[in-house]
Amino acid sequence: MRDVCIKEKAYIHDDEYYYKIIRKNxxxxxxxQKLTQQNLADMTEMSREYICDIENENRNKHLTISxxxxxxxxxxxxxxxxxxx
Numbered sequence: 001m002r003d004v005c006i007k008e009k010a011y012i013h014d015d016e017y018y019y020k021i022i023r024k025n026x027x028x029x030x031x032x033q034k035l036t037q038q039n040l041a042d043m044t045e046m047s048r049e050y051i052c053d054i055e056n057e058n059r060n061k062h063l064t065i066s067x068x069x070x071x072x073x074x075x076x077x078x079x080x081x082x083x084x085x
Contacts, residue, residue, distance in 0.1 A: 015062075018083065019062060019063075020057065021082070021083060021084075021085060022054075022063070022068065022082045022083065023054060023055050023056070023057060025081065025082045025083075025084065026051075026054055026055055026071060026082065027055040029075050029077055029081065029082075030051075030055075030075065033075060035075075037051045037052055037055070040071070040074065040075075043074035044067075044070045044071055044074045045070075046067070046070070054067075054071075065079075068082060
């Protein structure tokens with residue numbers, strides 16, 4: 001039997017780091033498709049205020065994976081694109 005060395009991993013990114021990337025990318029992909037926040041809200045059946053909260057860094061709005069999935073489907077992109085730096 002082989003000895004298995006388990007390395008300790010240092011995770012350097014917290015939730016806020018990922019939320020910041022997601023917020024930036026939601027806005028970027030929305031604008032690339034020339035959609036307003038209201039357009040995206042209508043497509044996702046969410047309020048414009050909620051979309052605004054998601055995109056705005058200062059509002060500190062957290063979202064669920066299912067909400068992110070609805071946005072990705074509405075924009076016709078892969079959900080993984082929201083995590084790209």
